[in-house]
Amino acid sequence: DQQVKQNSPSLSVQEGRISILNCDYTNSMFDYFLWYKKYPAEGPTFLISISSIKDKNEDGRFTVFLNKSAKHLSLHIVPSQPGDSAVYFCAASEQGGSEKLVFGKGTKLTVNP
Amino acid sequence: KAGVTQTPRYLIKTRGQQVTLSCSPISGHRSVSWYQQTPGQGLQFLFEYFSETQRNKGNFPGRFSGRQFSNSRSEMNVSTLELGDSALYLCASSLNAGTPDTQYFGPGTRLTVL
DSSP states (O other): OOSEEOOOSEEEEETTSOEEEEEEEOOTTOOEEEEEEEOTTSOOEEEEEEETTOSEEEETTEEEEEETTTTEEEEEESSOOGGGOEEEEEEEESGGGTSOOEEOOOEEEEEEO | OOOOEEEOSEEEEOTTOOEEEEEEOOTTOOEEEEEEEETTTEEEEEEEEETTEEEEEOSOOTTEEEEEOTTSOEEEEEOSOOGGGOEEEEEEEESSTTOGGGOEEOOOEEEEEO
């Protein structure tokens, strides 16, 4: 049973607009969440994280929102740029991130110029 | 600073064979984690090593094993290969264990089992 789900395999947005990537989880013990970006032929790169004691974390153009009651998190990219085109994975972990990461299957984001 | 390196980058094996993949972490990093990426299952955690000890293990059969050496380099081994083992195997290193937001991934080893 998938504990972390990214229900949209792909997303296409126009340059300059907002990209919203969604992630749902089922395990209530998860308390640390991360987003990674992956380009073809490269390993994933850490983007941004959030602890369950927060509901929002911002880093430049990237903001992650966490809704614990809905077991839902989202990554907002504003404004979107063509270089953001990649596969985005959300991941979750217990005990503040010290336990093994559980990943979603990824969402392929395409930002059109 | 050199990144995480994985060797070989590509590998073709046949069913029943065994394979060993290697990962050299970033200099000074003591934690190494391994992941399997397949189209069907996505990214799945295999194991994490820290200071030569396995710290965490994912839900994989015993055919999957690993080890870490005193210089922090790590190897993973898959015995009696099955077609379903075809995947991209990713290694990630970090300074300390349990710090996924400071984890750096290598480019992966693409294993094809025929």
